Amino acid sequence: DVKVTQSSRYLVKRTGEKVFLECVQDMDHENMFWYRQDPGLGLRLIYFSYDVKMKEKGDIPEGYSVSREKKERFSLILESASTNQTSMYLCASSLRTDNYGYTFGSGTRLTVV
Amino acid sequence: LAKTTQPISMDSYEGQEVNITCSHNNIATNDYITWYQQFPSQGPRFIIQGYKTKVTNEVASLFIPADRKSSTLSLPRVSLSDTAVYYCLVPEGYSTLTFGKGTMLLVSP
Numbered sequence: 001d002v003k004v005t006q007s008s009r010y011l012v013k014r015t016g017e018k019v020f021l022e023c024v025q026d027m028d029h030e031n032m033f034w035y036r037q038d039p040g041l042g043l044r045l046i047y048f049s050y051d052v053k054m055k056e057k058g059d060i061p062e063g064y065s066v067s068r069e070k071k072e073r074f075s076l077i078l079e080s081a082s083t084n085q086t087s088m089y090l091c092a093s094s095l096r097t098d099n100y101g102y103t104f105g106s107g108t109r110l111t112v113v
Numbered sequence: 114l115a116k117t118t119q120p121i122s123m124d125s126y127e128g129q130e131v132n133i134t135c136s137h138n139n140i141a142t143n144d145y146i147t148w149y150q151q152f153p154s155q156g157p158r159f160i161i162q163g164y165k166t167k168v169t170n171e172v173a174s175l176f177i178p179a180d181r182k183s184s185t186l187s188l189p190r191v192s193l194s195d196t197a198v199y200y201c202l203v204p205e206g207y208s209t210l211t212f213g214k215g216t217m218l219l220v221s222p
Contacts, residue, residue, distance in 0.1 A: 100210070
């Protein structure tokens with residue numbers, strides 16, 4: 001069964017810490033995405049990547065950066081965590097030619113205190 | 114940019130058919146319509162996609178009228194486990210999907 005795996009299910013970090021959220025997919029997908037989901041706001045796209053070492057800003061990139069050194073791994077980085085970054089973070093991947101078939105991970109619930 | 118509008122919530126009972134309608138007035142000629150399902154504390158899951166008329170799979174049916182300005186997701190004989198949020202999506206730009214707030218479907222006994 002194809003998978004998108006997010007390294008942590010729950011995470012608690014302190015304000016000002018640098019936080020790394022890791023995502024790995026085993027489907028050889030070119031495209032990878034990071035969303036955050038908050039009550040009443042739906043899913044919002046933070047960053048995405050079409051290929052290794054490529055990245056594009058989504059709708060809400062402020063306060064975040066990403067890294068894609070290998071095709072299967074896409075990392076989201078919170079440079080200096082703040083309480084307003086407390087959220088559910090979801091990673092997804094898709095084939096380059098597929099605009100529709102996203103496979104999502106189970107999510108990382110991050111709490112910044 | 115294509116934008117979708119769907120009801121915020123719907124209620125149903127076990128065994129009933131549920132139809133969730135989504136409007137996408139500005140859909141582009143080449144755009145497909147895609148529906149996802151999300152259970153609490155999980156990532157969204159692809160259910161069905163279509164371009165025109167009717168598409169059916171083991172989970173749902175998707176009805177799209179000729180003008181393609183709306184679509185209806187049909188869930189036959191729902192059960193309690195169909196309680197979830199359902200998202201209607203039309204792609205915006207290359208390889209990105211914008212998820213709105215979706216429709217919260219609550220199925221009761």
